Amino acid sequence: MKWPGHRFVITLFVVVVSLWLVAMTALMRASALPPEANGTMLVVFEPGIDRNIAFASIVNAGAKPVRETAFGFIWVVQGDEAGTAGKLEAQGALGTYRDLPISPTVAGCIAVADAKVSNAFGL
């Protein structure tokens, strides 16, 4: 009887992590905010955007930067006026999401994937 080895373990863990990414992307979709939303939110821009441009876009949308993440394209912002989410998207943000109680860096990376897919398919 042949027992599996390291290749089996790698395959299994890759499958589990892939399923996890699918679940997380679905959750991010459910956490996407409508244009009229305000409050504390996660905002993602195009990866590679200049940090200063992202900052300026947030300010121009009337929101206040709360936390900057390890990546300059993911920010946690506070918008007191209704419609902050829509204004951020008008300023070039890919998407806005509820501020989840997990690392914004991790959530932001998954949010970028979600935003790209939803924009591509008009979701």
Add this chain to the structure above:
Amino acid sequence: MTPQTIQRSPWYFLPTMVLIAGCIVAIVNFGLRSTLGLFTAPITEFHQWPRETYSFAIALQNLVWGIMTPVAGALADKYGSARVLITGAVIYALGLSTMNYADGPLVLHLSAGLLVGTGVALSSFGIVMAALGRIVPPEKRSWAFGLATASGSLGQFIFSPIAAGMIAAYGWNTALLVLAASSLLIIPFALPFLVQNSSVSQQMEGETSLTMTQAIAKAFGQTSFLLLASGFFVCGFQLAFITVHLPPFLAEHGISNEFAGFSMGLIGLFNVIGSYTSGIIGGRGKKRFPLSLIYLLRSVVLTLFLVLPITQTSTVMFTAALGLLWLSTVPLTMGLVTVMFGTRYMATLYGFVFLSHQIGSFLGVWLGGKLYDVYGSYDFVWWMSVALGLFAAIVHFPIREQRVATFATA
């Protein structure tokens, strides 16, 4: 159970299926438990309870988990792991769903504390490892223990963000019900363990003819068993202290909460690698030497972290190194139980060793807070952890890594 028996069995008894099932059970069991801290704020705010109400329920859960683990082990050794895992999954689901309807502290303590604690114990990876220990050939045993432990670690890593996302997207009530339903996933994945199921504890070839009571008494009469349990006590102390008190310690040194959370995530990620690797190492030679080395390295890593300036870089290096040493003690400890006492009562005897781990966890969390209040800093408990690590490194050396005479073939 011999490999020949498996060869004649249906597809779901095939080695690959048994291993996949063990991994999924470990992922779900450990993963779900790691999400409960996320419900502290929403539940206490909804009911307007003090934080202590929820904290007590989780503390009770840890205590029940520790106490019930030897009981779960004894049931698994007597009735087979599959039945115990299935029962555990149902109790786990019942506990999580009842938390949703807890309108007073008593119901919360009974659900989140008693029921979830019992469910976690009955469906834990200790029960999975005991089943794997009987099913896989001896030369693959340590590797399988490492795989089961790594799966549990992976569960912790992947379930927390999912639960956090569900709380934010659908609310804590729905999130709890979804998690309760998730715990029932354990049931279909417990079925492959019927391959080693038995209605009564059967003496297998090469295993002891002692009764369970005799086996427990004989094990507690062995100095090596007591040394192993005392080493695992240290493991529980260090891990629980660091899990609960590292974020506030980092905050005192100017490290942001977000970065602390990221660092704790690193522990989980590197823990997967460390646990799996230690299982491989344990299969290649003596287990007590790598176990001693792990505790020694923990003390070295803790010392370096304490004496060097605490920065984001040192925090990342500390948590990554600690992650490699985190649950890597588990496959080796389980392996030593198996070497000394065989597989017939391994779940029960490992359960007692794990109880010692949980007592250490309780003291690590409690003393961390208590001594902080007394001294106004965590320094004393950090250095206590260093000293305990050295103690654990030393106590594993005299362990006699061979089958105890009374547990030898009848």
